Amino acid sequence: MDIEVVARALEKDMVGFKGISEWSLMGYTSLWMFLVGGLCGVVIGSFNDDSSFYESKVWQQILIGGTVITLAELTSGIILNKIFLLNIWEYTGKYQFMGQIELKNCLIWYFIMTPLVIWLDDMLTYYLYREGEPYNIFKIYYKLIKLE
Numbered sequence: 001m002d003i004e005v006v007a008r009a010l011e012k013d014m015v016g017f018k019g020i021s022e023w024s025l026m027g028y029t030s031l032w033m034f035l036v037g038g039l040c041g042v043v044i045g046s047f048n049d050d051s052s053f054y055e056s057k058v059w060q061q062i063l064i065g066g067t068v069i070t071l072a073e074l075t076s077g078i079i080l081n082k083i084f085l086l087n088i089w090e091y092t093g094k095y096q097f098m099g100q101i102e103l104k105n106c107l108i109w110y111f112i113m114t115p116l117v118i119w120l121d122d123m124l125t126y127y128l129y130r131e132g133e134p135y136n137i138f139k140i141y142y143k144l145i146k147l148e
Contacts, residue, residue, distance in 0.1 A: 030088040036076045040069045044114065045121040058143035061118060066110030073109070074101045115140045 044065045047053040053061060077100030080086045095103035115137065122134035 030080075030086075032076070032080055032086070032088060036072055040072050041117050041120075043068055044117045048118055048121045049125075057148055058115075058140055059147050062110055062114045062144060065114030065117060066106070069109040069113060070101055070106050073105070074098070077101065111144075115144070 047064065047068075048061075053064070074097070077089065078098070080088055081090065081100060082098075090099045091102040091105075092099065093102070119135055119137045119140060122132070125131050126134040
């Protein structure tokens with residue numbers, strides 16, 4: 001995270017600018033999203049502990065994980081932006097839904113964040129609990145390309 005974003009958020013320099021609230025970090029991210037993102041990581045990590053998820057094909061794991069993240073973004077956007085009117089984000093353009101999710105970000109959730117969460121969960125489980133051999137991040141992408 002950019003230190004300038006944190007500094008401006010703490011000093012509230014951008015509050016009121018184009019509807020940005022004091023709970024928002026200049027419109028790029030929000031303190032609330034740390035909670036939502038952490039929850040997504042915990043949920044996907046707990047899925048990864050289940051043998052039926054862990055033994056499924058990588059593309060299936062990524063499909064499930066990306067869907068969890070996208071639904072969490074949509075749900076938190078409706079609650080935080082539409083109900084509580086925090087105005088944390090509002091996607092505009094052709095490929096958005098209700099201003100709360102956007103195709104570009106959904107692709108990031110599916111193809112970048114979910115493999116990283118799965119890999120990080122494997123690494124933490126291996127190094128903290130000495131359980132199982134962790135995936136190599138490149139192996140995850142290789143299996144995704146091969147649809148294994």
